[in-house]
Amino acid sequence: MSERSTMEAIAKLVPEGSRVLDLGCGDGALLAHLQTERGCSGYGIEIDDANVLACVQRGVNVIQLNLDEGLSMFGDQSFDVVLQIDTLQHLRNAEVVLRETARVGRTGIVAFPNFAHWPNRLSVLRGRMPVTRRLPYQWYDTPNIRVGTQADLEVLAQRNGLKILDSFGIHNGRAVRFAPNLLASTAVLKFSR
Secondary structure: OOOHHHHHHHHOOOOOOOEEEEEOOOOOHHHHHHHHHHOOEEEEEEOOHHHHHHHHHHOOOEEEOOHHHOOOOOOOOOEEEEEEEOOHHHOOOHHHHHHHHHHHEEEEEEEEEEOOOHHHHHHHHOOOOOOOOOOOOOOOOOOOOOOEOHHHHHHHHHHOOOEEEEEEEEEOOEEEOOOHHHHOOEEEEEEEO
16 A cells, blocks of 8 residues: 555544554555554554565564464454455455454454456456556566455455445545445455454
């Protein structure tokens, strides 16, 4: 999540003073923002060595862990909020980690590139995989192992018995509530058990 306006839109979903677990926290920018701007505390989970170092340099508590191995080190409801921002599409066990997010946190927030955004649909209609600001890779070199849509995310949450608290999209840092599956480049879901 590199765009500052999108990061700030996600941060607004996290109540001030929350204890946060950020799964796939990258360089720790979002967690650092939550600490300084919203008085939050918590940990980031990251597997990449360079990103772990960047977190440490930012003063973000980070644990190096492969999320596909689960979150068994954390008890039920250990955190107020568990974030999965631009993480779900990289996981082999996405459904398991979604359930673990709901187990470990009182609230979960998932966001990822919305493959059903209209420019992506247009690319597919033209016979090509989309390359956009939110999906900047060619099909053959993407780190994403899956693609999903706003609607897919809602179905997955419901199938796993999660209570959807809010579902919307983000585009250019702004919330999209009307037709987010078509008009938003980022799908966002806030949920609980």
